[in-house]
Amino acid sequence: MPERNQAALDFLLSRRSRPAKTLSAPAPGRDELATILTAAARTPDHGKLEPWRFIVLERGALDRLAVLAKERGRALGKDDVDTGKAVSQFADSPLAVVVVESPVDSPKIPPLEQTYSAGAVGLSLLNAALAAGWGANWLTGWAAHDRAFVTEGLGLAPHERVTAIVHIGTEGSAPPDRPRPDLERKVTWLSA
Template identity: 55%
Template sequence: MPPMDNTISPLAPKPDVLDFLLKRRSRPPRSLGTDTPDDATLRRILTAALRVPDHGKLEPWRLIVLRRPAIERLISLTRTRGAERGLGTERIERDINSYTDAHLIVAVVSSPKPSEKVPEPEQQASAAGVCLSLLNATLASGWGAVWLTGWRATDRPYLSQGLELYPHETVAGYLHIGNEIRTPPERPRPDVDALTTWVET
């Protein structure tokens, strides 16, 4: 008789994980400090982030890790490019403020691949999945994080000059990561009953 396999099934209930997901909360940029994960910890977080649905195994995304010197360069570009776009001073300064204290940002790049079976919107959805997975993996590792977008995620000159993206690429999200220096208050959450339709037949 073969020995009994005591390995726990990956599909066994994990109430602690579900409890984490029910309570997860993004951390705004100004609630994050300057401490960041070391490279080994970050690599583990990134590895978890890339375990997302990916129809066709196209890997239609990639990651760019931005440390402080790169972020300072992007701050300068935000000011220059914001002025070129005709954005007001107040708007530009607000955009810059989101980068002021950042010491680690991971840009999740949406990089669609040619495919007859997987349409581009589906590939972009997979990139968005990486953003959420990265956010949750970071929070689960004990670090604060927030997922941001805005005009800097799609502005072609900004993407070309700041991140050297290819013409077909955009940024699905900028994930700011750091230690938590203040806990944000809870906010109202969606009403599942108001937003769910149950179809029985």
């Protein structure tokens, strides 16, 4: 039998994101965040291309992005509700880490596998923050997919895109668990 890491398995079986609106300061400092980012970077990466990168959004950057979200919402004709959600995502967050998909030209590794690796980094980042005892939530929203917002606000190159924005802070209140997938409907067993 393989050696079982029961603590890790228990964490994964009970993990749950914390709603971003329940997160407040303090957030992890740079040293603690470095540990979380190191854990996140230990992710599946076919070809060792590292087709992703991190952008850490501290208070000043979050305030600047909240203003930009309001400007872009108006420019795009978004209603007040959609614009307000994007603004508050940045204005109310104590800290956020953007996972950027940054594909690498490769004759062997298809772009889709690089996208999957960037997604795996997002989930690893979320889980590492939760395992470290912080509240965390993965959000994106329309601003994360608006080319002008990500170019001006985050400095993304034309070939890059936002995979995840993981908000990290101190959890204010624990939410109730939500319904989980019915594995009877989601699993197919093939034995021959």
